[in-house]
Amino acid sequence: MHCCASTRTSGTDAVAARIQIIGLGVEAEGRLTAAAEAALAEAELVIGARRQLDWLQNLVEGEILPRCEVLPKLDDLPARIDACAGEVVVLASGDPLYFGIGRWFGERYPRERLVFHSAVSSIQAACARLGFALQDCGVLSLHGRPLEGLRRHLQPGRRLILLTDRDSGPRALVDECLRAGLASSTLWVCENLGYPDERIHRIEVTENAEIGGDFADLQVSVLELRGERGTVPFFPGIDDESFATDGGPGQGMISKREVRLQIVALLQAAPGDTVWDVGAGCGSVAVELALWQPDARVMAVEQYGKRLACIETNRDRFGVTNLEIVPGRAPEALADLRDPQRVFIGGSDGAIDVLLERCWSRLPAGGILAASAVTDRTRDRLQTFAKTCAGSAQSTRVAINRGIYENGAWHHTEKHPVTLFRFQKFNDLSRASGHLDTPGDLPDDN
Template sequence: MVHVISLGVGERALLSDPAQDALRRADLIIGSERQLHTVASYPSQGRTAPLPSPFSRLQELLSRDSGQEIVLLASGDALFFGVGNWLNRNFPPSQLRFYPQISSVQAACHEVGLDEHDMQVISLHGRPFASLRAQLRNRRRYALLTDQHSHPQAIAQALQAWGMRDSTLWVCEQLGYPEQRIRKFSVAELLASPPDVHALHVTLLQTAGPGGVLPEFPGMADQDFHTDGEPGKGMLSKREVRLCILSLLQPCAEDIGWDVGAGCGGVAVEWARWNPRGQVYAIERHEERLRQLQRNREHFGVVRNLHVVAGRAPDALADLPRPSVVFIGGSDGEMDTLLRHCWEQLPPGGRLVASAVTEDSKSRLQQFQAHIQDGDAEWTQIAVSRGETLAGQLLMRPQLPVTLVKFSKRTFSS
């Protein structure tokens, strides 16, 4: 049995009676030097071992001594952005027992006096700093778990650039230790005089400012995308069409999606931004479009769940995880092959949406509909006109109509 004892925050752990009993009966106690020091005052007879790195070595250690009573020490709350998630993925519940303590976020909120219930926690530890762009909203509260790349000054610089210059930050260092320090900063103060900050800290954030830089709602402006043409033009699905495509796809949390012929990434980026728990694979073969797709991935901060795949489909699809939803926006003359291949990859209940502008593409979609026996089709045509000024007068200029077809794979044969 592995007893996972959360230590909370502070120089000395305040253990519950069950946690003390587990520590006293342990044959092996695993923890870092600092963690072992926090429980040194509690009686125990077990031998100690340093926390190994990487975690694969920890798995070997825990598995090798599985017949013993093992205590694994965990900073803060093991089940809150801690080791608990990794343990639950690698060991059955019958081999684990968890002992709770408060997290660093909970301690920080109590020190500052901010409610926890409406605070979103974002971990930047070991994650790309650009991912923060996809998660921040104006006039919201956040707790940021950071590393050396996401220090308070870097956060302030980002807030300034993203239209949130009136934000307030609380930097909470060495919580629970005699050296504990809580400081409140404005963005301007952090930019003018960057403070020295202890590595052991949590940053609380109240965003505020004029905004207008990062999108807050689906339907991102075309001109905000980098393209292979003029701003808002080029190989990019326009906003109205993009939203209709996503409404037909109906992506869910944990979905794996393919955007085949992704162009500059209009659909893929918006898809990934508003479904952060899904994984989107954008497949594109044209070099310049790929470059713009990568730029948009960074610009909108969807670096954690949007994966750019360079290559021509269907060959480029061979090593990808099987999808539950697929969008075909470009086929390079391979529409028939792509439809059949993607349909075969979908599970029952999966959705495939394809777009067509030419009569030839529409005809191929009709032929595919007639071919499949295990799916249903829904046809939509979108014709958008946008206002322009000509000789001082309003002119509604029509865009090319786009036909969208949603193929839904039945969950049973009929």
């Protein structure tokens, strides 16, 4: 059982009643721990789904329960809890702190007011039925989330446990595997685990896979992925040809892979960061950022319709649901966006000076701005900015010369050199420690 201190004192010395979140496990005829039974005995109000309340009533047949209410919409739940002077019990499925309601409570109430009682989850039960070690599986919730979010995880050799809904049922999962080239995969659908009507279906992923009829609402799906390829590579550096562009394969308005990897490395996006990709083109940098830092929020700002369509296609192709598309011309399109911690300026449309000023003003201390320069004018403006910004500055010139060995000879193609700049806002600690370069350290052209 996860347990915290049971009370807290407010500024008026009033003691707030505890909220006890009890996981019920997956067994039709399960039982509660002694601690959970004690929580029920002390509660003034019990809240749960109708199925959970019925389960509880059957479990304590003949005993008097506290007042019970059906779980409302989550937006209405705090008012119900706050209206109760005594302790409240909320019933949850499985382990409330593992893809359950526990996170929701943790984000809204002080920890000392919460007490969690864990139980076996449907995820653990599915692993037990199939003989899979949980630590060897990836776990993903598609419940109430876009199915496209699965695509970033579709890699051969992986095993995924999926919490699904009507839009991510077995037929949709099979279609996603086929789309990703994983046509040798196996899908298990585990229904009503722990109940008398428990069933487990095994489905081989093929073009003519027999899916069967309707499945129960209480289900967990398990995918064992096999095939020649997946939607995304195992390591950063998506092939240029994998992107939809406004030119031919690997052409058009995208940052080439070698340059793109440098940009991602310079930005170092962290979990929780908001990242702006200004002048995003067809979205290769934004996609790469969103893919490898799934806990960041990436905003791709682009004004041209055809490129916006390419960004949308690439977002769906790679399943980067944390990528938001912002139509419009910068800097005007930036006005209503959430302040960033990281900014990349890939295209300025002749407005590099005003973009630098606007983006820099929105960054916090320690924030990073990176920009690319292909023309002498843009490079000159970025070098001038380095002399006036209150931050460190560095640059890297990337010159790509790609070679292909064909018919007994090497054939090389040289790309136009790109100069990348990275600026980081000073804060008192970084300036005093000398860990960051000073603006004067920036070379004229390197």
